[in-house]
Amino acid sequence: MPSTTPTPVTDRVILADANPPIALGALDGRYRRAVAPLVDHLSEAALNRERLHVEVEWLIHLTDQQVVPGAARLSENEKGYLRAIVSDFGAAGVAELAEIERQTVHDVKAVEYFIKRRIAAAPGFLGEETVLPSVSELVHFACTSEDINNLSYALMVQGAVRQVWLPAAEALVEQIAAMAREHADVPMLSRTHGQPATPTTVGKELAVLAHRLRRQTRRVAAAEYLGKLNGATGTYGAHLAAVPGADWPAVSQSFVEHLGLTWNPLTTQIESHDWQAELYADVARFNRILHNLATDVWTYISLGFFTQIPVPGATGSSTMPHKVNPIRFENAEANLEISNALLDTLAATLVTSRMQRDLTDSSTQRNIGTAFGHSLLAIDNVARGLTALAVSEPTLLEDLDHNWEVLGEAIQSAMRAAGVAGVPGMENPYERLKELTRGHRVTGPEMREFVGTLGLPADVTARLQAMTPATYTGIASTLVERYL
Template sequence: MPNSSARPAPFESARAVLAEVTPPIALGPLDGRYRATVAPLVDHLSEAALNRERLHVEVEWLIALTDGTPAGPIVPGAPQLSEADKIYLRAVVADFGAAGIAEMAEIERETVHDVKAVEYFLKRRLAAAPGILGESTVLPSVGELVHFACTSEDVNNLSYALMVHGAVVQVWLPAARALVEQIADLAREHAGVPMLSRTHGQPATPTTVGKELAVLAHRLRRQVRRVENAEYLGKLNGATGTYGAHVAAVPGTDWPAVSKAFVEGLGLTWNPLTTQIESHDWQSELYADVARFNRILHNLATDVWTYISLGFFKQIPVPGATGSSTMPHKVNPIRFENAEANLEISCALLDTLSATLVTSRMQRDLTDSTTQRNIGPAFGHSLLAIDNVRRGLKALAVNVDLLAQDLDGNWEVLGEAIQSAMRAASVAGVAGMENPYERLKELTRGQRINGDDLRTFVAGLGLPDDVAARLAAMSPGSYVGLAEQLVADYL
C-alpha cells in the first residue's frame, strides 16, 4: 500500500523554508495577522519589556542601597550617588531599545541565565559611565551592589508586577472601559425600543433593546471595577524569603523595613511572607476577574449574533468588503464570531495562569517561569476580542419594524399581565377571579391568539372597569414595565 501522505521529491524541493524568511514570520496570530491591534501590549508584556523592568528594578535597588538613611547608606561604605549618576542609571532603562535588546540576548547566550544577563548588562553600563559622566563618577565602584543579596525571583516578581500593572492600567482597562461605555450608550439610545424577550428560546415577557444591553453593560462595568481595585504584590527578601544573605552581609539593618519601603516605592503592595517566590495569589485573583469579564463579553457576543440571525439587528455593510466567496448577498457577523473564539482562548490561558501560579513545590519550582511568559497572549486575545466587539457594534442598526412584527405576532405573552391583574383583583375582593393562572394557561399555552381574542377574554372576566380598560389598551409592544426607567436610573 503506497504512503498517500508522502509528497514527491520535486514538490518538496520547490517549497521555500518559511522559517528562514527574513524578517522572521510570526508563528502565532497575535504577532502576525492581528499585530496592529495588540501592539500596545508589547511595551508591557513582551520578553523585551520583562528585561526592561528587570533593569528598572536593579537600577532602583542599586540607588536605594546607596541612598540609604540619614545615618548613611544601607550598605556601609557604599559611595553616595550624585544626581548625575542617578540620571545616567535611569537613562539605561529609558533608552533600552533595539540595541540593548540585542546586546542582552548576546550576553544571555553566554550566561544561559536571563537575570544574570541583566546584571552583567548593567555592570557594563557602570563601567562605561566615566566616558559620559567623567572620571569623578563613582558608578564603576558600585558594581558589586548590582543584584546585592537578591535571588532572581526578587527581581522577577517585581518586574512582572510592574509589567502586568502597566498592561492592565495603560492598555486593557482603557479598552474595556471604552467598550462598556459604548454598550451603555447603545442601551440609552434604544432604552425605549420594545423587543420580545425569549426565555429558553421561547417568546416571553417583552423588554426593550436598551434594557437588555444595559444588563450587559452593568455586568461588565462591575468586573472593570474589580480589575481597577486589583492589588499588585511584590517582595524582596532573598533566596527563601528569610533575608539570610542580607543579614549575613549587613546584620545591623532593619531589612524588612528596607524591603517594604523599596517595594512600596515601586507602587506595589509589599508581601512580608514568601518562599523564594512571591506567591502569585494576586495574579490568580486578577486573571480570574479578567476571565469573568471575558465570559460576560462572550455572552454579549453570542446574544448579538443570535439577534442578527433573527434579523432584529441589521449589519451595515462595509464598502468593498466581502461576506462570502460565493454568496454575494451575505454580511456575516464575523466580528462577534472572532470575539467569541478569542475570548475562549484568553479564558483558557487565564484559567491556566490562575490555577498554575498559586502552586509551587516547597520553596520553589520553575513552573511559574514559563507560565508567566503567556500573560501577554492571555491579555492579547482579550484585547483583540474587545476590539472586534467594538467594531461589530458600530456596524449594527436595530430593525425596529421586525421587532414590532415579532411582538405583534405574540399576543399570548400578555397572559402574564392579565393573570397578575386577576390575582390583585381577587385579593381586593372582586368575585370571579378564581384560578387566574389556569384560565390564562388554557387560553394561551401552545396557541397563537390575537389582540381581539385577548380583549374579548378580558371583557368577559368581570374585572373593575379601570383594570379592564388598562388591560384592553395594552399590547405586547407596550408591556415593557419599567425597562426604560431602569436604564435611566441604574446605568
C-alpha cells in the same frame, strides 16, 4: 498495491528562513495592529526592561538609604545616568542583552552584567570623579533572580492592565452603555428557553450586560499588585550576613512600595502569585460576560433584530454575494475562549510551587501577554462589531405583534390582585390564561375580547385592553436611566 503515502514536497521556500521573520502566532501576525500596545508591557523585551528598572532602582535605593556601610551617595546626574539605561533600552539594547545571555545562559544574570557594563563606562560620560564604579557590586545585591522577576512581572502586568487593557475594556463598556441609553425605549420580545416571554426593551438588555461588565472592570481597577525582595528562600539570609545591622524587612518594604507595588512580607523564594490568580479570575469573568454579549448579539442578528451595516468593498461569502456575516462577534467568541483557557491555566498553575521553589511559574508567566492579547483582540472586535449595528424596529414590532399570548402574564396577575381586593369571579386566573394561551397563537382582538369577559373592574379592563405586547415593557426604560 500503489502507495497512499503522499510524496513530500521538497522544493518549497523555507518560510522559517525569511527575513524579516514571519510570525508563528496570529497575535504577532494577522492581528498585530490590535494588540501591539501590549508589546511595551508583556513582551520578552518589556520583561528585560523592567528587570533593568528594578535592578537600577534597587541600587539607587541602597545608596539613598545608606543601607550598606561605606557605599557612596549618588548625585542626581549619576542617578539619571543609571535610569537612562532603562529609558534608552531599545533594539540595540535588546540585541546586546541577548548576546550576553547566550554566554551566561541565565537571563537575570545577563541583566546584571548589562548594567555593570554601563557602570564601567560611566567615567567616559560623567567624568573620572564619578562614584558609580565604586558601587558596581550593589547591582543585584543580596538578590535571588526571583526577587527581580516577581517585581518585574508585577510592574509589567500593572502597566498592561492600567494603560492598555483596562482603558479598552472601560471604553467598550461605555459604548454598550451609550447604546443602552439610545435604545432604552425600543420594545423587544424577550425569549426565555428560546421561547417568547415578557417583552423588554433593547436598551434594558444591553444595560444588563453593561452593568455586569462595569462591575468587573471596577474589580480589575482595584487589583493589588504584590511584590517581595527577601532573598533565596524569603529569610533575608544573605542580607543579614552582609549587613547585620540593617532592618531588612523595612528596607524591602520601602523599596517595593517605592516601585508602586504592595509589599508581601511572607514568601518562599517566589512571591506567591495569589494576586495574579485573583486578577486573572476577574479578567476571565469579564471575558465570559463579553462572550455572553457576543452570542446574544449574534442571535439577535440572526433574528433580524439587529441589522449590520455593510462595509464598502467587503465580501461576506466567496459564493453568496448577499451575505453580511457577524464575523466580529464570532471572532470575539473564539479569542475570548482562548484567552480564558490561558488565564484559567495561569491562575491554577501560579498559586502552586513545590516546597520553596520550582520553575513552573517561570514558563507559565511567559504566556501572560498572549492571554491578555486575545482578550484585547476580542474587545476590539466587539467594539467594531457594535459600531456596525443598527436596530431594526420594524422587525421588533412585527415579532411582538405575532405574540399577543405573552400578555397572559399581565392579565392573570391583574386577576390575582383583583381577587385579593374582593372582586368576585377571579378564581383560577393562571389556569384560565394557560388554557387560552399555552401552545396557541392569540390575536389582539381575541385577547381584548377575552379580557372583556372576565368581570374585572372597568378601569382594569380598559387598561388591559389598551395594552399591547409593544407597550408591556414595565419600567424597562426607567431602569436604564436610573441604574446605568
